[in-house]
Amino acid sequence: MDTLDCMRTFAAVAAQRSFTAGARQVGISTKLASKYVARLEERLDAQLLHRTTRSVTLTDTGQAYLERCIALLDQFEELEDVVQQRQQQLVGPIRITAPTGLGSRELVQALQPFQTAHPDVRIELVLSDQHISILEEGVDLAVRFGTLKDSSLVARKLTDMPVVVAASPNYLAAHGEPKEPHALSTHNCLLMTASSQPEVWTFSQGRRQIAVTVTGDFRANSPRAVVNMAALGRGIGRVPEYAARPFLESGELKQLFADRGTVNMPLYAVYPPNRHLTTRIRALIDHLAGAFGG
Structure with missing residues (x-):
């Protein structure tokens, strides 16, 4: 022992x-x-x-x-x-938590070349659409959307993740297509509770931003759930572009307000304020910043 x-x-x-x-x-x-x-x-x-x-x-x-x-x-x-x-070799475990949708594809794609370059680094990926406690769960690094709520943690911005507003052609045929963001107040909007303000959707209009308060009868903590419900014709969803992309390409969803621009969702690497951040974790954070930022 x-x-x-x-x-x-x-x-x-x-x-x-x-x-x-x-x-x-x-x-x-x-x-x-x-x-x-x-x-x-x-x-x-x-x-x-x-x-x-x-x-x-x-x-x-x-x-x-x-x-x-x-x-x-x-x-x-x-x-x-x-x-x-001195050996220019990274060794040891890294425990990461991330949202299920992002973690199961986009994050895995970003991690793969890092592990290829550093085969002695062992990564454990814990996927959850709830914000688990980094300190209590022994997590080295969390990849999270939105503003940092816990001031005891340290965050490094990785990128601004593109966000889209979309609905199915069937929904738009039955309820009409909103031409202005403010018209969303008359529609059934599908809310993603993983965001900091699920009922407030923000759009850019020139140099200024406009915020629209929306309501709806469905909410979920996973963007995949919201985008699937939108594809089934239940309402209008606002989700990260990576989650909606397959449905937009297949025609199951139509993007709204493409010319207005939705305000992107910041993506952060979050970690405890340890006295000493190990070389392998620092290297992984740098790698993720390059992978997502690039």
Whole structure:
């Protein structure tokens, strides 16, 4: 049992104040996390944590050890990075979370050449249309749309993702085609709850922007669900262009207001404000910025 593994586990459990959440952060079972911390306490001949059925808190000795433990772990990460930089070889795991639609195709396409160039980097991709907690889930990097809501995280903009407004020919034949964005208020609009303001659709008109408040009887946290419902003729959807593209090409959907321009949706790489961001994660963020920005 490696002492560094025990130290990493102890630091995660202490930060999360929970064996379950700490174990999840380092990617092991709760039982193994408990074993690692117990082994560390045995080796040090000191109690580091107070354990109850509801919480985990640091002892005075544990608090003092944690401060030095984190510093040592950071130095060890830096030491590994120095070696990797000299070898020009990236090694180790990266855990990423992303929206299901973007992650299953566009992000995978962006990741493939990175892994080809760095075969010793192991990527775990966790797809979810909910914003999972980066710290609690032990995620190294999140790829997310929209404004950053959690001020404790760091974000780097990757690109502005094109957005389209579209409806099926059947819907437009039955309800009429809106000629101006403000006419959307009289239509059934399909709302994507993954965006920060699903009921407000923004358009560019020359140098200014106009915001239109819309309503509808269907909403989903996935752009794929919204675009499929639009293709079935239920209403008008506003989704990232990559999700609508196959339906636009097949004629199942028609793009609206193509000459007006919808305001694009920013895409960010989001990560915890660690004291030390590993070389492999920095390299991946740079790669994604080039892949999406290009």
